[in-house]
Ligand code: NAD
């Protein structure tokens with residue numbers, strides 16, 4: 001099968017690309033605006049990369065989609081800091097440019113696996129129920145809280161993909177990832193920069209390595225379910241291998257057993273770092289107001305707990321507990337620091 005990935009050199013893309021290529025079953029075509037994480041992930045193995053910008057290379061995107069059996073759309077701006085600093089760019093890429101990829105899939109009747117986000121669920125509204133793909137209400141804050149622009153753009157695209165399924169027979173699966181962590185998640189950040197801040201695991205990892213305080217936004221009381229990337233990739237493989245069961249489905253990918261408040265997560269990362277990597281480190285954890293950390297317009301998702309019964313119905317189960325997830329991810333960052341900084345900067 002010919003599988004093409006747009007956004008292939010990101011965190012998820014590079015890990016998924018390696019796995020899909022490893023077993024030699026598929027012809028895997030990797031498209032992105034650059035290939036640094038692919039080079040890091042594949043090390044000395046070869047891979048088929050093409051520089052494709054989905055915003056500008058529309059004819060080429062259409063041709064790649066036409067000649068593929070399956071397309072993964074992973075291209076997006078994903079950092080919450082950017083939802084506040086560059087909201088219009090977020091909508092342009094995550095909605096309009098991705099819509100173009102999806103319309104090519106409709107035109108050429110190509111199977112699509114599109115990356116939505118668990119952020120579309122928004123806030124819990126006080127409910128403690130896990131998020132269910134086809135039942136849970138999507139609750140976002142007011143317009144001036146710009147954080148929700150990412151969720152809103154992604155939600156509208158989800159609704160259009162659904163409608164293309166109903167009206168034009170598009171064969172698709174929508175993935176809702178719940179806080180994946182692992183090798184090649186974002187990058188090291190030597191200094192904290194409000195407009196270019198990595199997601200929480202990479203930011204805390206950077207704080208530990210560069211000996212700066214771990215910052216808990218508004219006290220770190222909000223909760224996430226951290227999912228190891230290998231579990232996420234095995235979920236993708238299961239979805240690829242179950243085209244009929246997963247067709248026209250929205251699917252949560254996450255590990256509900258790995259729920260943690262951000263404050264507990266900071267403590268866990270600090271303890272594991274001192275115990276396993278640098279016994280002389282003395283991490284400092286401090287609270288910071290969200291307005292200072294992200295700027296005005298930030299509002300948080302209070303809790304994100306996935307219902308994963310759809311994936312369980314095709315035999316998938318997450319394997320990595322929270323401590324192992326964090327430890328394995330940290331190990332990769334520590335062992336590969338020089339090369340990561342050399343290629344991705346800090
Ligand atoms: P990432 O930022 O690591 O990867 C995104 C990739 O898209 C990058 O390699 C980037 O170069 C590429 N890209 C950006 N603009 C492009 C363009 N114009 N043309 C082609 N490629 C372009 O993000 P990720 O964590 O790998 O996320 C992948 C997808 O999964 C995104 O759609 C994201 O919204 C979704 N998602 C991820 C998570 C998670 O836990 N990582 C959570 C929720 C949703």
Ligand code: UDP
Pocket residue numbers: 080119179198199200201203204215216217220222224262300301
């Ligand atoms: N967060 C934090 N400190 C940081 C980075 C993030 O306390 O250095 C918090 C953030 O406010 C949110 C959670 O950690 O509550 C997860 O943030 P992330 O950027 O990873 O993405 P999200 O899950 O919100 O999409």
